[in-house]
Amino acid sequence: MSIFFRLIISLLFLILAGCASTPPPPLPHTNLQSKDLSALYNKWVGTPYRFGGQTRSGIDCSAFVQVTVMSLYQLNLPRTTELQSEQGVTIPEEQAAFGDLIFFKTGWNQRHVGFYLGDKKFLHASSSKGVMISRTDNPYWASVFWQFRRLTTM
Structure with missing residues (x-):
């Protein structure tokens, strides 16, 4: 199974039950079929980065997360990374699972977001290379x- 297919499968499990002291387990989501998941990945891979962009002609990281979550779950997320970082529950790094959101502070007042894939990888809209997979243990991202x-x- 490709990592991209696994990402989409994992995103199906993002809807979780309420807050708890330990992260709640994912709930199954069965509204999508595997062909829909492959199509979603194929739609976005390689899309160039554009600050403020929200379409296939250019998208930024928070719009990529917002559009993907809306496509999969019909859930509205805030538009900005800062506001997205207040959604859901905080997960300790050692409990992070495939499909969780990963956030970075890339500057004094700048934030970045993507989808964690497990195995120290995440999917995001990179400002230099567009929608792609990067490693969390890359010295910059770490x-x-x-x-x-x-x-x-x-």
């Missing part, structure tokens, strides 16, 4: 890591 969050029903 130095600006902020938090993991798991979305819950909103």
Whole structure:
């Protein structure tokens, strides 16, 4: 199973039950079929980065997360990374799971977000290469890591 297919499968489990002291387990979501998941990945991979962009002609990280969550779950997330970082529940790094959101503080007042894939990889809209997969143990990303969050029903 490709990592991209696994990402989409994992995103199906983002809707979780309420807050708890330990992260709640994912709830199954069965509204999508595997062909829909492959199509979603194929639609976005390689899309160029554009600050403020929200379409296939260019998208930024928070719009990529917002559009993907809306496509999969019909859930509205805030438009900005800062507001997205307040959604769901905080997850300790050692409990982060495939499909959780991963956040970075990339500057004094700048934030970045993507989908954690497990195995120290995440999917995001990179400002230099567009929608792609990067490693969390890359020296840059490791130095600006902020938090993991798991979305819950909103």
